[in-house]
Each structure stands twice: as C-alpha cells, then as structure tokens.
Amino acid sequence: MNFSFTEDQALLRSSVRSALDEQCKTDHVRAMMDDRLGYGEPLWSEMAKLGWLGLPFPEQYGGAGLGLVELAIVLEEMGRVAYPGPFFSTVVLGGLTLLLNGSDAQKERWLSAIASGRSRLTAALQEDSLDWDPASTTATAAKAGAGWTLSGTKRFVPWAHVADAVLVPARAPEGLSLFLVNPKAPGVTLTPTRGMDLTTRWFTLKLDGVSVGADALVGAAGGAGSLLESALRRAAVGASAEMLGAARRCLDMSVEYAKVREQFGQLIGSFQAIRHKCAEMLMEVENSHSAVYYAAWALEAGAEDAAMAASVAKSYVSESARRVCGESIQAHGGIGFTWEYDLHLYFKRAKSLEVMFGDAEYHRELIARLVAA
C-alpha cells in the first residue's frame, strides 16, 4: 500500500510543469482563444518530443509505456494552465480507446502516428439527447458490401476540425458498434460551435450516408456497449484530473492574492472570512486529489472497484472544482471578474469538463446502481 508518487512520477510532474510554464503561458492560451485552429503546432511537436503524446502507449508504437496515473499527472498539469489543444481528445478519447479495443493494424496505424505527433484523433460520444449512456445511441450503420454506411448527428465533438479520425458509435444490424471515420470523407459535415470556454473547441458532426470500409470497425460488431463504458470511465477520470488542476490553480492564486491584498488596513488573508474559505477550498482540492489518483490507479490496475472509483472521482471533482474555481473569483472580488485577470480561464475550463462524460448526477446514479441496487 503506497498512496504517494514514485520518484519518476514526481519527476514527470515537475518536467511537465516547467515545460508548460515555459511554453503555455497565459499569453499563449489567450492567443489560441482567438486562433483559427485553437492550438499551437510548435507546442504539439514539443509534446511529441517530450513523449507526452505517446505516454500511455506501449513502446512498440513509439510510446513511453506508462500508465493512467502518469497520464493523470500530465492532465492535471494541463488543467492547471488551461492548455488549449487536442491532447485530451487525441490521447484519452482516441488513443486509449484504440489501445484497449483496436486491432493490431489499427494500433499500428494510429498509436504510432499519435505518439509521433503526426495524427490527432477524437471521439463523438454525444448526440442531441445528451445522454452519456451508450445504449441511447441513435446514429446508424447500414451494411454496404464489406463495409458500412453511417448516418446520424453527433454533438460536442471536441477538436474534430483538426482530427484525422473520429471514433463514432452507431447502431449496426449486429448492435451498437464503434467505427473510425475520416472527418474529411464525403458526407461528413462539421459545424463549429462557440462555447464560453474558448480554450476548447466543440463541433457538431453530421454523417449523411458516410461510407467506411471493413477495417473501420473497432472491436467486434455489436460489441461497443462495454467498450464505450470503459472508454467513458477513462475519459471521466482524465477530465477529473484536468478539473483538479484548474481548481488547484484557482486556490493557489487566491492564497497568493490574500497575502498581498489589503482592505481595512489589513491583508485580507488575515480575515477568517477569507482564510476559512481558502481552507475549505484546500480541503476540497485535496479530497479531489485523493479521488482522481485513486481512480487512475484503480483503472490501471483493473481493481475490483475501478468503475466505482471512476464515478466517485467524476461526481466529486465535478462539483468541487466548480465550487473552488467559483470561490476563487469571490475571494478576489472585482478583479476576479475581469477578462484581463486569468481566473476565468480555469473557471470556464472546469465548467466545460463538469458536464462532459457524465456530470455529477449521472455518476451518482451509477454509484447508486453499484452500491444500492
């Protein structure tokens, strides 16, 4: 039993932090908010060089062969700087799903390309109804020769405009199945949306009789239900790690501010109204840390309670991160409400992830099914 980071894990965190502090300063984040693509290629290449893009993939695919705890460390650090770009969609939604369920050829083709920085992936996990239950999928896959023809509408597909392939669940004659779709293929329409978190890009993806070959199928035909559930668990824990990073950043900024801001002739951190608020924020951040890293370990280790741990993490961190980021604006007062001040970057990042991959209520129902069936 050892619930602490190894030396290597601590080293990874400090190297990720210093690289992001250097290359993902707020100036960069704000520039990307106005950028057409929304992310910077130089930083992407750097992440490939540093081994982050292939971090959880086996060495045979050019990866680092590390696990979900290490990936959570990287994601927490990305949340901490509100990193803008398709890292999460590529590595977590695309890469991990293929790693677990893809054919050898698919892994060969995509994981190496992701690790080297050549390819970006994403997954289209939501439809109009916003239900995260894979069973609610209505997009269809009709048999067409050896392949399929896909139709349907997907919502909130992250970073689809820069993806080389999108994982798309659809209903085949055999049942719910998962396909790799080229977003530039005929019949695919991408429509951008503009959310309040400008460091994240969401697209509506319309499939109108899109042809895919036999090799587009991921896993078995009709077997995507449990596959998607495990992909969603990984996504939920990954998002929790990012939200944790955003919350810790907001806490740090609040504490620093409380040490320099004076009102009534005193530092505001000396007032219990502010000090107690910061203490409560730290408690929620530390509890979130426990939840995120326990869940990352449990998924990696295939622990009995992995599904429970993932839902505990997502339900707990979703609300805690929202609260902590919100309270940081409150602790700052007016300055925290300005566009110029950075708090809103983290506040919005936490909010955009809160509702993804199942919100707190969604996961609380999953918990109830596991423990109060």
Next chain:
Amino acid sequence: MDLNYTPEDIAFRKSVRAWLEANLPRAPLKTLDERRAWHRRLYEAGYLGMGWPKEFGGGGARPMEQAIVADEMARANAPAPTNGLGLGIVGPTIVVHGSDAQKARYLKKILTAEEMWCQLYSEPNAGSDLASLKTSAEDRGDHFAINGQKIWTSGGKVADWGLLLARTDTKVPKHRGITCFLISMRQPGVDVRPLKQITGSSEFCEVFMTNARVEKPDQIGKLGEGWAIANTTLGYERGGRSLARVTSYASQYHRLVAAAKKLRRHGQPLAESPVVRQKLGRIWAELEVERYNALRVLTQLERGEHPGAGGSLTKLSYSEFEKRFNELALEILGPYGQLTEGAPAELGLEIDTAVGEQGTWAYAYLWSRAGTIYAGSSEIQKNVIGERILGLPKEARADRAGVTR
C-alpha cells in the same frame, strides 16, 4: 503509487479476522469488568499498543498493522477496548515526552487496563482558546497543588489517572506558561461530576480540583512545555483509526439502503426514487473519498512522517462528513430515525453499545454534532489550515502578546 495491500498485510488481516471470529464476545458486554476482560484479551493477542516500544509492553508494529486491526474490529462490530484515552492520547504522550521512569511506571498498566485514564484539558472558559486555561499548578516544594475546574473530561467517572494541563507561570505569554502533568483522580481534592449532554447520556464529566496533589516525578516534559506537548499529541492515532471509521460507516450505510428499500413514498420504495438515489450516491462517494484519504494518511505514517497540520484537513473533512451522513440517515428514516426506544430491530445500528451509546440512529445523529467541536472545532481547524498549510497571515488578535492573569 500502488494501492494493493502487500501479501504480508493480507495474511495479517486474515489472521486478525480469524482471531476475532474465535474470540469475539458472544453477548454484549455490560459491566466495566467484562469490558476490562475483553480489553486484556485484545492486549494479550497483541492488538493494543501495537506501535508502542516493546520494552514497555508495546508491539513495535507498523501503522498499517494497527490500521488493519482497527479495521477488522470495525468490520466484526467488535467492542472497543475500554481505556480509549489511555491508548489514544496518554500512552503516546508518555512514549514521546515521558521519562524512562514514567514509561516503566504507567505504560504497561494502560495496556492492561489496570489503570484507566482521562484527559483534563478544556475548561469552561478555555474551549477553542485552550491556551487561556486558568487551572493552576503551584509548586509546594515536594509536590504541585492543583486548583481549578476542567470540563469535557470523557471517562472521568471511571478514571484512575488524568493527563492534566495546568498553568505554572502567569507572567509569560499564555502559551508558554502551561505545564503537562499526570494526576491521580483517586484523591480527596478531586471531585468528578457527570455532565449530561444533548444525547441524554453522560460520557463526559466536569472535574473540580481543590488543592489536589501532583507528585513531582509526575511532571511530563519541562515547565512551560505543556502547550507544545499537547499540540503534538492531540492528533495521535488519528490516522490509525481512520480506515476503521470508514468501515463502520459503510456497514451503517448498507443498513440504511436496506431501510430505503422497505420505506415507501408515493407508493414507491425510497430506494427507487431518483432523488433519494442521488443522495445515497453522493454520500457513498463522500465515504469513498474519506477511505482514499485514510490510505493517504496511512502511507505517510508508514513512511514515518507525522501528518502535522495535515491532520487538521483530515479531521475537518471527516467530521463534517459524519454530520452529513447522519443528517441523510434521519431524512430517509423519517420519524423511525428519531426513536431512542421502540425502533424496529432492522433499524438498529451495528455499534458497540456498552459505553452508554445507544445503538440507534437518533443517538448517532446527536453524537455527530460533537465531532466538529471536540479536539479543535472546524473553525479552529480552518485557522490552522490557513496559517500553517497555506501560510496566510495571522489575524490581528488582542491576546497575541498578552499575559494571562
């Protein structure tokens, strides 16, 4: 990071479980003698004072082994040992700060429950501001004479000895004029009166000391060191019990779920109501987070690190959780949850009822209000977190450089 238990820990857990299955009292323990006998069996099995030095009767065990014993006892709903404060606070204080003579004189008898202990810290006017305590210890040459009143003394009625904080110097700032002593409760100058709480029971006492006697060799540490000693020992054993605490809440939770399947609203079992399921899901998530926290604290203890001010975070988190847990229980159980007598058997609690605790949800609900007050209220914990962990500036306080009169 590896959250698997080692094969040694798993084997140890099995052996504890087997011992408990063979030795658990068949009937509830009613008298103090029965509880002492059970306490001694736990000690003889090697399950008490596990982390104390071997030469003074302890077991020299790792924190994980202590946590496993506590956890298995919670799982088996085993009665607690009887000398809780002796084991939890007094013993560790003597282990760290006592002289060899004090260790030899007192430790073994704590472990065997031959001598029962209480803690004499709080006073009517020294609660959160404990350092303003006024009970005086006057040097009379061969002994100290103690005068003053203590309150919230748990186990005071049965205690043979007390761990006392008293003022030995009124001319220095208040934190530096306090000394730590061991005092016999069995003497004419000590008057113990039970204090009735909102639960209707009296786990706590008030203690009045009038020229009570403390022998010179029973001073712990140096004169004026009492505040520092109290601060280092307040958090002892917190980590070792935290896993067990979660385990007992988990077993109460399952009983609550069973009740929610029977009780109905709008013709439907409560357990099928999405609103109730949300609440059950939330509190289970919080319980799991407390379990993960317990594993983090255990990791620190295993590495020989003292959690320090981090203990304030742990205490704040779980004591506030306990209130929410019991509030939810009484929400689900309705008036059944408020019964102190006459509740159906399946609505009883699986807790040790022999120390005056009633095995009812109502009692647990009332008792949960104590956790965010004793051993430093939530507000005090937040001050500690703010100042010592986050490094926020201290508040302007009238008594910072003050002298206690």
